[in-house]
Amino acid sequence: MMTGKRLIISAVVLALVQIGFLSWIIAGRAAILRDGKPVLLRVEPIDPRDLLRGDYILLDYEISRIPTQLIGNIPAGKRTSDDTSIVVRLKQGADGYWGATSAWFGQAPAPAASDEADIVGHVSAGWDLSPEATAIAPDYGIQRFYLPEGEGMAIQNDMRVRPFGVRVAIAANGTAQIKALMDGDKTLFEEPLY
Template identity: 35%
Template sequence: MSVTSNADAPGTVSGARSVFRLPFLRWGLVALLQLGLIAIPLADRLQVQMTGTVVPLELIPVDPRDLLRGDYVIINLAIGQVPANLPGGETVEAGDQVFVGLTRDGDKPAEPAVLAKAREQAGSLAISGTVLSKSEEEIRIDYGIDAFFLPEGEGRIIERLETARVLLEVSIAEDGRSLPVTLLVDGKAFRSDSIF
């Protein structure tokens, strides 16, 4: 004669607990998945900021307003337009993913030195971008850095400054990914977009 326990039978207290645990487990997994999806871009940004090389770049700011987020400066990097005769420029076409090798001279803004389709051909410091257009004179490149958000009212200050007084420090990772870090005015930090 075998004796069976009713402890795990459906309808018992123990069986009811396992049924109730399943929905909580599902919702917990959904919550973890959502948190993971939120954390991925933040982790990518943190990696670029922590491992990247910070270089100043020239820009031409324009000041629109975003009613939901305050002021922001549209970033038009000077290296967004490189000479068509830059070494490697003859090999690229509109739509190509490229790496722009940069040279630095002290605290002066970094300058484009070479264009390459492969990261290893662009030198020790290179920023990645996409070729927007190519003419006989210049190649226009988008680096994905198009805005720098500021507290409300500060965008007007930047708009009134001479372009030569404003620089943007950008962190560039080894693989060419980049993000804006600090807006500089007269060589001093005006506003930081750093995670820390």
């Protein structure tokens, strides 16, 4: 049987471990937002509201559909994708938005150049990789952006008539975090570091 003093010490140690773990998660996200390579992606809206979680917009990107001919390491005879990661190399276009130039399952064969960025996504099993296939749809974990209450529907409607973008920070390992929602050149909402 534990004494009262040992029980208190165990509870304090457990609380410190939990606080440390949460701090590690928050600091990791903040490090990406602070130090990640800034990239601007063109977005296409999907849905503005979730009654249980508040206003948000689901975002679809041009890079959410990667043409299969851009994937550089599809093994000969491979007909469908595995449940795996994909690295998509991005380069900035003349319009300021970044787009996919190439992609690889697993890892890129070489690091991105200074004017490029690699974003890592996830591809579900079963995507058609045959020569007739057109595209696959990676998930980058940046499809949802929460907004202040009452803002979702108005922004959703505006996205249908003029271009919006999302400024994203990409860490060296390819993990992405949304930094800001852009209406043309104007920053509408910016994510705080903490």
